Amino acid sequence: MQICIISGSPKGEKSVTLQYVRFLEEAFPDHTFTVLHAGREIQALERQEEAWDGLLATVEECDGVLWATPVYVMLVPAQLKRFIELIGERNAAGVFSGKYAACLTTSIRFFDHTAHAYLHGICDDLGMRYVGFCSAHMEDLRSEAFQEQLIFFFSDFLEAIVERRPVQRVFPPLPAIEPSYAPTSPPVPVDTRGKRVAILHDGEPGSGLAAMVDGLAACCAGPVQVAHIRDAGMKGGCLGCCRCAFENTCVYDDGFSAFWEEYVVPADILVMAGTIRDRFLSAAWKQFFDRSFSNGHVPAFEGKQIGYLVEGPLGHLSNLREVLTDLATMEGANLAGIVTDESGETGAALHALAERSVRLADRGYIAPPTFPAVAGHKIFRDEIWGGMRAIFKADDRYYRQHGLYDFPTRDYPKRIVTRVTSLAMSIPAVRRDVVKNMPDYMVQPLQKSIESSRVLAERKKRR
Ligand SMILES: Cc1cc2nc3c(=O)[nH]c(=O)nc-3n(C[C@H](O)[C@H](O)[C@H](O)COP(=O)(O)O)c2cc1C
Incomplete structure (x- = not known):
């Protein structure tokens, strides 16, 4: 089969993501892979009709499209985003419509899910038959366990094409934008109190x-x-x-x-x-x-x-x-x-x-942060400390100076308390008491804060 790879990385052949595609190319020698460097060539695609038409012709002839892109700032790179806009502006959705599609990304898995949801929505809008995605960490290809999964993922994609598997649209079409805001009476201005x-x-x-x-x-x-x-x-x-x-x-x-x-x-x-x-x-x-x-x-x-x-x-x-x-x-x-x-x-x-x-x-x-920011911090902390700091020197300095390498293993008092508590749990009487009074033990450490809350609130009011 002819598989068309739409590569989103501005790095072209030097793209990490493209190495995953090269791996697949080697693993599936019976199929033809054509890489379209939508990210690297965005300026030519925008300006040169020939380049654009050539790309569309390749998509038209293929049996399936694999979007292969890095995650950039929670989505795809701006260059690939622009490419997707061009498809809309130039009424080229028909070329993509009905094609089977899958997505492959590399990243450090920070907001890879939003990049994939975006691409899925785009495939739906283009009338493509979206089969699934593979989100790889940028170093995953070194692991044989991952390599196997990548092969399964791609086999499944190929089989979906051969079997003409039915695919349901997941993201409903967007309603047209109806501009509804027209300023009427002048608002009462807010005193910005010197805020910039x-x-x-x-x-x-x-x-x-x-x-x-x-x-x-x-x-x-x-x-x-x-x-x-x-x-x-x-x-x-x-x-x-x-x-x-x-x-x-x-x-x-x-x-x-x-x-x-x-x-x-x-x-x-x-x-x-x-x-x-x-x-x-x-x-x-x-x-x-x-x-x-x-x-x-x-x-x-x-x-x-x-x-x-x-x-x-x-x-x-x-x-x-x-x-x-x-x-x-x-x-x-x-x-x-x-x-x-x-x-x-x-x-x-x-x-x-x-x-x-x-x-x-x-x-x-x-x-206070919710799950995404808490999880995001831990991903960055572990990635930077765990290897990136050799190159990302400015990040490393900042993380050190601002206490962002806040691994739980560095909280020695807490580790001692945890150890002692853990040992105490091996005493049957203590354990029975804890099991019986668990809710009490959970709220007890918070009582001191409640007792001092009035003082704190008064202090805040006076400020
Ligand atoms: C501008 C920029 C933004 C990035 N944003 C993210 C991100 O939001 N989430 C993430 O997990 N990785 C992010 N990364 C890391 C890349 O996704 C990762 O290095 C990827 O493997 C690069 O692939 P490529 O060589 O194919 O371009 C970013 C990298 C760059 C350069």
Whole structure:
């Protein structure tokens, strides 16, 4: 069979993900693999009709499509995102429709699930028959156990094609975007109390998004920095070269870093505004997020209030909401809110976002992390300490200085208590008592905090 590989990595042949494809190519010599470097060649695909037509012809002839891509910032690289946008803009979905599809990613398995959900949704939108995915850690190919699983995964894909297995759509089609926000009466501005507010957006003048950005800026009585991300003057997407790892300095010599320093770093309240394109924000926003990888794994939004303005059907895109939410919390920020133009209450929601952001910034409130940020921290901590620190020097320094290598094995007092408790459990009478009074033992250590809560609350009020 003819298998078409749509490679998303900007690194082309040097892509880690592509090595997994090469492994499959060797393992399945009876099938033909054609690699289309959608990520590496995005500029040519965008500008040269020939390149685009050639790619479509290859897809047209194939029996199945394997999307093979790294995970970049919780999704696919901006270059592949742009490629997917081009399919829509150029009405090329028909070429993909009816083809069997599967997805293979490499990553460190940090938000690989959101990348896969995105690709699955895209396959559904293109009318492809999505068979399944394989999410590999970037080093998995060294393990024979994984190699076996990869072979099973690909065999299953091939069999699905041969047997013409039925496939059900999982992600329902998105409703068309109906711009619903029209600013009416001028809002009562919120006193920003000296907080620095920055709104970054990619809305064109006259667009619904631009109206939301203006609407939010008008809700603020203090100065607000408003900037189009185009003004960052990015020369291109992240190249995935990881040369930034040593000093968190990107190889690109363009305006991104100055833009970041001017708008993102000083902001107490940072609002990012974008329009939904396919199942995410635009490729331009994705490029902005990817380029921020040059900050390494340092929490880049620490202590900030983050807000989003989203034009489009966010209510139908729980995956996008998850990425936006966790992007903020993973970076050490508080998610002040997300405003969309889906309901008729956008104006009121903008005002509420301004008010809430200032109030929470004033109080220094950062919501305790939930599972994704807790798990994300542990993945980064273990990956950086477990090997990446040899190259990611800036991360290593930051993790040491900020106590982020917080392995439980380093909590010696707790280890001693655990050991003693564990030994005590071998005494039958003690064990019987613990079993009988388990709920009491669980709440007992919290009593001291409750006793001191009034004092703490009074102290906070006086501040
Ligand atoms: C810009 C950038 C962003 C990344 N974001 C993620 C991420 O969100 N989650 C993850 O698990 N790995 C992430 N990684 C790690 C890559 O997914 C991993 O190194 C992958 O194997 C690279 O594959 P490639 O060589 O095919 O491009 C990122 C790497 C880069 C360069």
